Structures are given as structure tokens and as C-alpha cells.
Amino acid sequence: MTQASLHTEPDHLVVTAPTLASGMAWVQQQLGVSMAPRIGGQHARLGTHNALLSLGPGFYLEVIAIDPEASAPARPRWFGMDEPGASATPGLAHWVARTDDIEAAVAASPIATGAITPMSRGALSWLITIAADGRLPCAGLMPSLIQWHSQPHPASALPDHGCRLLRLELHHPAPADLAAALAAVGIDDARVVLREARQSAIVAVLSTTQGERVLAG
Known part of the structure; x- marks a missing residue:
């Protein structure tokens, strides 16, 4: 697949939090929408667990936290969660973009997005880019890339509370460089x-x- 034919689009927002309960409460406070009952699960390989909120077809918000009942992973956790103070308080930390050819997208990106890593949770399976040190690419502004291997998309199983993304604002000292990187992966x-x-x-x-409501870091 050539760079020109790559198709990549926003897949989900990532809210990190010190605990899953505090992250869900923060989202409810910010959006006025309850995330209960919990819909999500555990990522045993990385020692985290999550809860999800629909943002419309093919798009959702994920609250993720270190799972206190999980064993410590053999590698750094994803989404920069092992960084000092990274999850001291809940906040929007990152976004993930869905691609139809993750290998080509990773190769095309001028910003390192991490190694392609297979993951699964329940009936879901996917490939996602994760840096070896777990840090977020470009301070969280360059998305992690995901390619779903399971169908349907997780958002289809979530209750629709009427929340939709209007804008994802990426503030950066060199926005032209970031724009070029996003275009390179097909966004x-x-x-x-x-x-x-x-x-x-x-x-x-x-x-x-x-x-209209706002989520920020």
C-alpha cells in the first residue's frame, strides 16, 4: 500500500487516571454523563484496566488506570502511565487513530510511533503501537496507531449517550511538522x-x- 492510499482516522480518546473510579468520576463531572455501569475490562499483559464511553459510531473515550489487582508487567505500561506524576490526576492524555495498514502507516510516519504490538481483551484483538519505554509519541499529540482484527468495532456495543467529538485540538510549538506527520500516516x-x-x-x-464540553490534560 502506498502512502497516498493510507486511510487513518480517529478511533478513541485516552483519559489516564490514578484509579478507574476517579477517572470515571472526572469524565462524569466534565461531560455530565455517567460511565456507570462499567463497560471495559483488563489488559493483563500491561497491568491496566479500562472503562469506555461511546462518542458515536466507530469512536469512543477510554478511561484507563493501573489495575491494582494485576501483576506488574514485564515491560513499561502504555500511554506513559509509568512516568512520574503521569496519572496523578485524571486528564486527557492521548488519542489513538485507526488504520487499515498499520505496518505501512508506521513506516510512513516521520515521528516514531512505537513498535507494533499484538493485544487482546475478551473477544477483542488488535495491533497497536507502543514505545519500548511506554512514553507517548510527541507528548501525546501524535496518535498511537491501531488496527483492529476483531469485528464489530468496540463502540458498537456501547450505549449512546449523545456525546460527539467536535474538535480535537493539538497545541504544538511546530504545528506544521505535526501536520506533516499526520498527513503521512493518512489522517x-x-x-x-x-x-x-x-x-x-x-x-x-x-x-x-x-x-458543549471540554476535556483537557
């Missing part, structure tokens, strides 16, 4: 907006049944 989505800023930051603006 062309009007909801992804780049803004020049002194410090990197990721902000999601969502529509909800209670109006």
Missing part, C-alpha cells in the same frame, strides 16, 4: 485542528446533551 479529518503554542497540549471539544 485527513476536519475535526483534528492544530494550533501553535509554546507548550504541547491536547484538548477535546465535545457536544453533549447538556451543551
